[in-house]
Amino acid sequence: MSPVTPDRPRRQGAVSADDRPVDSATRARRVPAPRAGGSPRGRAPLPVAAGVAAGWAALTSYLPVAVVLGLVQLGTDSSTLTGTLRTALAGWLLGHGVPLRTDGGPLGLAPLALTVLALWRLTRAGVHVSRAIGARDSRSPRRALLAASAVGIAYALLGLLAAVLVGTGATEASVIRAGVTFAVVGTLAALVGATRITAVTRLLVAWLPEPVRDGVRTGLVAGLLLLAAGAGAAGLAVATGGGDAADMIGAYRTGVAGQAGITLVSAAYAPNAAIWSTSYLLGPGFAVGTDTAVRTSEVSVGALPAVPLLAGLPRGPVDGPGALLLAVPVLAGMVAGWLLARRMARLAGPERSPRRWAELLAPAALAGPVAGALLGVAAVVSGGPLGAGRLAQVGPVGWQVGAVAAAVIAVGALIGAAATRVLTRTPAPQTNPR
Template identity: 35%
Template sequence: MKLPLRMPGRRALPMPLWLQGVFELAQSAVISGLLILVPLAAVWLAGGFGDRTPDAMAQLGGQIWLLIHGVPLEVTFAAAEPDGAGTTGILSLVPLGLTLIPFLLSWRAGRRLARASYSDQLWQGVVGALGIYAVIGASVAYLSSTAEAAIQLAAGALIPLLSAGLGLVIGAYREAGAWSRLIGVDGVAWLARTSQHSRWAGSYAWSCLRAGFVALTISLGLSAVLLAVTFGFRWAEMAAVYQRLDAGIIGGSALTLAQLGFLPNLVVWTLSWASGAGFALGSGSAITPLTTSAGPLPALPVLGAVPPGTLEYGLAALAIPVLAGLLAGWWFFREGENHLDEWLEIKMEARWFTASVSTVCAAVLIGLAAGAMAAVVAWLSHASLGLGRLVDLGPNPLWVGLFIAGEVAVGVVVGYAAGPLLEREKRA
């Protein structure tokens, strides 16, 4: 059955869907590339890159474009001695704030493709869009490879498809209003053919997954507030780094824009710090709520906000994931989808036992969902400069996932248990 995705009153563009997909994502690639090249050109014209040629600046822009898509570079550093051999390492540095640029442009393209197609035709536009993006990525990787930074063509073609494809699919979903419509399936009719137990199990699992997402979102929001407060308290130290760099107006502006691109990474690192897992600023370093142990750091103003030494109030930050779990447990209670509790209540009469078991099971599942998502964002925020100690920058995804899972689960138990008290109607 064909389910139309077209919006009422809108006409599809008079071109084949695959060609529209090519046009949409090629446009996204060009716009995202220009947003990188324009600031680079401004710094270059101000003399910020020495005697680099325009070709070298274009290659640097291509390398940055690939980096924001998550493509690693194999960099070679010159030897300290004239007769020595150079050092080779992997530069993996994904500024998540800048990654939002191609993601949002692809999200817009997905919405436009969904408007112009029926659900059983959408794949044509998606194939065309992802195909041209892979070609552009491979071309940029080929043209941007230098003796100092080598890029694998397969990585340049395939890795950018992750952010572009995710934006494309989510944009199409926002336009369609349901995942099933994207593949031409009548979700209501399909659910009607399943058993009641299957529907309960599905809605229960989906609610636990969404509650885990709620917990992670709240944790990141509270971590962003904590990061902003830290910036406020340590503004003097950050300003001192700016003064020592003396980069000028254009150079300082470009440096600030680059640091803004890494703000989402810093929020994830703050969450890792607040969970107790901590993060690293170089091999052998550890920045945790209890203490800071780090060697020499790069001269970046934003790193001036790293708390020094031992913190007396550090353990208070552990309340962030617990509070997020509490709110997620309350949200789960409001959803009313705890079908495991309903099933246990039918099977057993001991209400104290069934309520306890269902609450603990929900807390474990929500905690695992939040921990898995936290591990993914921690992995995305991890970085490597490919040289010396600076091959380990950021949190350990496994430890972040475990800490967040346990702390959120504790909060969910409290939040779900307090749900009836928070939702009790006021007497007239």
């Protein structure tokens, strides 16, 4: 009888008790069933998720305002912590497009840098709430809208509270206007993040016809290129007038901290200046007060407030080499048309026949209205009153900017797309006769 060897290695092909096949019932008990839309253990109630996300978005967009205005008021002996926080709350409301009522008249010129920050945080809030309710990659428009609406409602409550707190001081804000504005802004911004994280954006893109997708893409590219050109022109103008801007900052007599705060406040209005500069390049220009105009053909301004950002205003009409600035909008459209033609040629491939002219020119023509709508809305939100006096009208006229941009970008995109196709067309291969 052979001795028993318990440590003997298992023979090749042998099956242990753990490797034996099990029936479906046993496997179902061992392996948990997959859960659609994420794990229920990681989900949070919708009101809780929306409240936390909206509160965090509000806090992260409010704190920079409080810090900047705290620096501005640091050199003021009469400033208190409560007053600084209340003033920062008023600036936070203004950044969302809620006008303020002051002793000097209405104040409605929103600092768009703060607006962009708030919109970005609200977009992230839509993403976080969609994840919390298990709607990630669900492709459900209903759940995306549900998450965005919850964020909008929570954000509207915060706007109402902010308007009530601001009203206890010298500055006032309409509580109803604040609630409605915050609800609309919060819902729309959160909807952008919610549709992206739930993959609803893919459904919308797939639903649109291909010429519409190409036209929207080209119009957005052209509009952003023109805004970038406007930002560059505004930065160059402010740098050229840097001496005047430094004198204006020094005239406030607020110390180093206060001057740093004033510089940051001016930087918060830098996007406004970029949009105004874009309107200047397009031709309609903008106003810095009632019965004033800043255009390439005319500069008519009166006494201006000591704002460093206004140090870069042109002194007179454009002449000489400066007239080349008038070609910038057309060049932006041509670049967008060139990118459109190159992309369509790349997707077609060398083995396929060239696309018809209509398939190329239709998106190029659609780019004009898309860019016009983008720049028109930007012009509207970039302006507003700075009091009840002669500064009651500041900024460009939205419909004028939109109409001119639509026409100029459409012409430029058509020229760029057509020229690119003509210059890069490859001759059809010829067959050698036998």
